[in-house]
Amino acid sequence: MAEPCRVRRMKLGSxxxxxxxxxxxCMGLSAFYGAPKPETEAIALIHHAIHSGVTFLDTSDIYGPETNEVLLSKALKxxxxxxxxxxxxxGIRYAEGKVEFNGDPAYVRAACEASLKRLDVTCIDLYYQHRIDTRVPIEITIGELKKLVEEGKxxxxxxxxxxxxxxxxAHAVHPITALQIEWSLWSRDVEEDIIPTCRELGIGIVAYSPLGRGFFAxxxxxxxxxxxxxxxxxxxRFQQENLVHNKILFEKVSAMSEKKGCTPAQLALAWVHxxxxxxxxIPGTTKIENLNQNIGALSVKLTxxxxxxxxSLAQPESVKGERSISILTTFKNSETPPLSSWKAA
Incomplete structure (x- = not known):
């Protein structure tokens, strides 16, 4: 297994x-992946990450909802x-038992103010629109975010x-610093159009679920x-009928990682790096042992x-099943109306 090293720094975007x-x-510490991690243990893990050089912390107001931001506030004292x-x-919220995406300017501002309060900070370093609201022209949403930048929030x-x-x-209204997108050995559909667009515009790429939501671990x-x-x-992808097929990819990655002297997770993460x-x-974990293993992926060099x-192992036909459930929009269905169609309330 590759040993942890001090995490290098990088420029994200231009x-x-x-x-x-x-x-x-940080999502899995509070939400969606089973019972929340006990607060003291979660804070200890965050502090261990920071001490090890992992200083880029990712959360959202929907994680909990809201409890993950509160956890971060306690860890950052x-x-x-x-x-x-x-x-x-x-941008994602629960309304009347349903998932809703909201990019309305008033909502954007209110959500930012609420996150600042929960996080107990005066400024958020990087503020993402979590999912695209296909009812609101993206220029309108980014216009409000631009105001929040100008106000120092x-x-x-x-x-x-x-x-x-x-x-x-969006980038034409105000420079976009980063795009967060699912990218891993079994989620490569972003490579055709999304990644080249980001590189053309000087936008950094933040890969979430780089371990296939734990599959490669x-x-x-x-x-x-x-x-x-x-x-x-x-x-x-985790349904039994698809797992039988997807297991083959994991076994091939495992065999290659054994030759490299690292774990399958480290090999998969090194591929993203x-x-x-x-x-x-931005791999997530609830265990310090796994965090150390993820940092060790930075030491895995691939020719x-x-x-x-x-x-060649991770081709589209190597994976069965969609990567997300139907209620969550992805880049494939995130177009917004033209600016000319917008009528402010």
Whole structure:
């Protein structure tokens, strides 16, 4: 197994933000992946990450909902805030038992104010639109975020799961610093259009679920150990009929990792790291042991031949099942109306 190293720094995007080359996705500490981690243990893990050089922390107001931001606020007391790059998101909310996406300017402002209060900070380093509201022209949403930048409430603007055209339209209103997108050995659909668009515009790429939501750490046996309220139990790729097929990919990655002297998770994460200096993966975990293992992926060096071998294994036909459930929009269905159609309330 590759040993942990001190995490290097990187420029994320072209607007001046500098972060650790690997971040920490904090969602699983509070939401969606089973029972929340006990607060003291969660804070200890966050502090261990920061001490190890993982200073780019990722949360959202929908994680909990809201409880993950409160957890981060407690972890960032006593001078810790100054050591980290803090990213949070808005735009997904539960309304009358349904999931709703909201990019209305008034909502954007209210969500930002609420996150600042929960996080107990005066400024958010990177503020993402978590999902695109297809009812509101993206120019309107970004226009409000631009005001929040000018007011000093946020430093940089990000998008998540936005289409190439949405990214371009948003970037024309105010520079977008980062796009957060699912990217891993079994989620490569962003490579055709999304990644080239980001690189053309100088937008950093933040890869969420770089371990396939834990699949490349535990393989198909992962499902057997999940809590009943773990959202992964509902995802198409984790259904038994698809796992039988997807298991083959895991076994091939495992065989290659054994030759490399690292774990399958480290190999899968190293593949993301090798995509370029503009890519920052943000694997999440609830265990310090796994955090150390993820940091160790930075020490795994892959040759061009090994990259090609991995990519030949991870073709679209190697994976069965959609990557998300139907209620969540992805970049494939995130177009917004033209600006000319907008009529303010």
């Amino acid at each position: 607007q001046g933000l500098e972060v650790s080359a690997q971040g920490l996705g 006593d001078g810790v805030r100054e050591k980290v790059e803090l990213a949070t998101k808005y 946020i430093k940089y603007i990000g998008l998540s799961e936005a289409s190439a055209s949405t990214i371009r339209r 535990s393989g198909p046996n992962l499902v057997e150990n999940l809590d009943n309220n773990d959202v992964r139990k509902t995802l198409p 090798h995509q370029g200096d503009d890519v920052c993966p 061009p031949e090994e990259m090609s071998e991995l990519e």
